[in-house]
Amino acid sequence: MIESMIAESINPASRSGLQRGFQALSDPTRLRILGLLEGGTRCVCELQSGLSEIAPNLLSHHLRVLREAGLVHAVRRGRWIDYSLNAEALEQLRKAIPRPKAFAAACVCEDI
Template sequence: MVATTSVESTPLEVTAARLAALGDPTRLRIVAALRSGKRCVCDLRVQVNVPANLLSYHLKVLREAGIITATRRGRWIDYSLDPGALEQVRATLVDERPR
């Protein structure tokens, strides 16, 4: 099952969905690869070293959890981290309000 966030979700539910999405080593490798900036799927495939179909699945999970964003550039799609999402998770874990 894919963890998703919705408009009706509470902050704790959003954090739980994001943590569930991050609870996979492949998805953590994707997040690590995106720390230095946006990447296209072709670059991520090389860095993460997974087949294209699995990479697409993991990107979908991260996108639905609001951890990454996708921007179309012609035939390509660039992925990048949503820093606000990661900050929200961090703030919830240390019992602070997101800024």
């Protein structure tokens, strides 16, 4: 499915990474996490307070999915982990999304 959206020039390894990235973005909670990280690096405790309705073990799961997809960076600081967005990976995902081209002519079915 995603292969049809991505230019053929992208190598299979990159295609696999893009697929993992898009799959990670398919969850609303993970999108909310990325939104919290948009303002800069956040400690996991700050993320937990911003998502208080999410159980800590579930938050850890979502953060792991984002890390494994390469969408966030994680840096351990004692017993805490600081998270930040991986701007390069997010930009690669943006570039993989096809952009519509302007219609050059009217629909051919109107000529029938």
